[in-house]
Amino acid sequence: MRFILGLLLMIWLPLSVNGQEANQKMAETTKEKSSYKIGIIIGSTRPNKIGGQVAEWVSQQVQKTPNLQFTLVDLEKWNLPLFNEPGMPLNGPQTYTHAHTKKWSQEIASYDGYIFVTPQYNCGYPASLKNAIDYLYVEWKEKPAIIVSYGFQNGGEKAATQLKQVLDCFNMKLTSTMPAIGLAPQMLNEKKKLKNTAEDFKPYQEMLLKSIQEFMDIFLSNEK
Numbered sequence: 001m002r003f004i005l006g007l008l009l010m011i012w013l014p015l016s017v018n019g020q021e022a023n024q025k026m027a028e029t030t031k032e033k034s035s036y037k038i039g040i041i042i043g044s045t046r047p048n049k050i051g052g053q054v055a056e057w058v059s060q061q062v063q064k065t066p067n068l069q070f071t072l073v074d075l076e077k078w079n080l081p082l083f084n085e086p087g088m089p090l091n092g093p094q095t096y097t098h099a100h101t102k103k104w105s106q107e108i109a110s111y112d113g114y115i116f117v118t119p120q121y122n123c124g125y126p127a128s129l130k131n132a133i134d135y136l137y138v139e140w141k142e143k144p145a146i147i148v149s150y151g152f153q154n155g156g157e158k159a160a161t162q163l164k165q166v167l168d169c170f171n172m173k174l175t176s177t178m179p180a181i182g183l184a185p186q187m188l189n190e191k192k193k194l195k196n197t198a199e200d201f202k203p204y205q206e207m208l209l210k211s212i213q214e215f216m217d218i219f220l221s222n223e224k
């Protein structure tokens with residue numbers, strides 16, 4: 001018996017040391033990698049919007065992704081006026097004249113990538129989001145992004161398709177997976193708010209995590 005125990009210990013000890021080394025190596029590699037700031041942009045500014053709940057759900061699903069830090073950016077709180085800069089944002093932030101533009105520019109420039117959370121309004125994405133996008137140019141340019149849409153018709157995929165066209169204009173690096181969350185009347189309570197995103201959005205979790213994996217791959221290939 002003592003002999004068998006001794007034999008098992010002899011086999012287990014080196015394996016365990018190797019395991020610890022591997023874990024330590026993995027931790028070091030993760031530490032070495034850059035960390036990225038991601039803005040989750042809530043595209044709807046409707047006072048009774050569900051966009052905030054959709055974005056919260058997205059944030060909860062992705063927040064454990066290593067090396068990514070997420071911040072919600074609520075366009076309703078930004079309360080940007082209809083685009084009112086005299087110049088073209090393409091010419092750079094030095095041409096911005098309004099305090100709200102400069103502040104919005106600093107906010108967006110502070111992120112390395114974005115998750116756009118957009119509803120579908122009349123077969124497109126909301127004017128509030130287009131307005132917020134049009135204020136800036138270099139701040140968006142060539143950055144990685146995911147589009148998450150929601151709507152009663154095909155998860156708002158028409159909004160996502162239109163938004164993609166616009167983001168392509170900035171050469172943004174979009175994930176090929178664009179999660180489209182299908183809404184149904186029974187998901188809403190009497191105040192027209194979502195009742196149970198944890199349960200009702202479960203079918204979209206896998207798609208979202210796939211898009212996050214692609215997002216990470218874009219950051220990693222940019223590092224090379």
Ligand SMILES: Cc1cc2nc3c(=O)[nH]c(=O)nc-3n(C[C@H](O)[C@H](O)[C@H](O)COP(=O)(O)O)c2cc1C
Binds near residue numbers: 119124153
């Ligand atoms: C102006 C407007 C237009 C809409 N158009 C569509 C539409 O084309 N397709 C769709 O599936 N839902 C449409 N809806 C329903 C929205 O998907 C739904 O109201 C959703 O809650 C809107 O997102 P929000 O609450 O974050 O603003 C529309 C809603 C509004 C307010």
